[in-house]
Amino acid sequence: MKPKSVKKAVVFKKDAFLRARGGYSRxxxxxxxxxxxxxxxxxxxxxxxxxRLYTDRMIPEPTRTAKQLVCEHCERVLGALITxxxxxxxxxxLFVGAVAKKIVKSQ
Ligand SMILES: [Zn+2]
Structure with a gap:
């Protein structure tokens, strides 16, 4: 028997913000x-x-929103909180060039 994948399933949020952006997510x-x-x-x-990173789209969602987005590994400031x-x-x-992104899944 092969071991089951331990990869955690991520469920996309579907709400008015998503519909306002065309209804698909990555x-x-x-x-x-x-x-x-x-x-x-x-x-x-x-x-x-x-x-910009909407805090409600971050996984896991931050429990408290700090004024700055800081890398937990090197403590570099990557962005600033706005409304x-x-x-x-x-x-x-996000500050220009601060964050790299890779597509994991499309829907
Ligand atoms: Zn870092």
Whole structure:
């Protein structure tokens, strides 16, 4: 018997924010461009480049939202907390070139 995959299933969030972006998502693995340490998974809704991380799309979702997004491996500051005004939604605005992303899964 082969051992079962231990890969954790990630369920995409489906809500008005997703519908506003065309209704499809990709799961990204985000890592620190400086030290290559993995930061988190992220549900990216719709097309376009990743400019900000909505905290409700980070996996795991942060339990408290710090003012800055900091790499837990090298402590480099990668982004700053903002409120995306159009949706009144907290997000980290990423600094250019701070975060690398890799597509894990599309839907
Ligand atoms: Zn780092």
């Amino acid at each position: 799961l990204l693995e985000l890592s620190c461009e400086h030290c290559k340490g993995v930061l988190c998974l992220y549900q990216k809704d719709g097309p376009g480049i990743l400019k 995306y005004k159009k949706e009144d939604r907290p997000a980290y605005r």
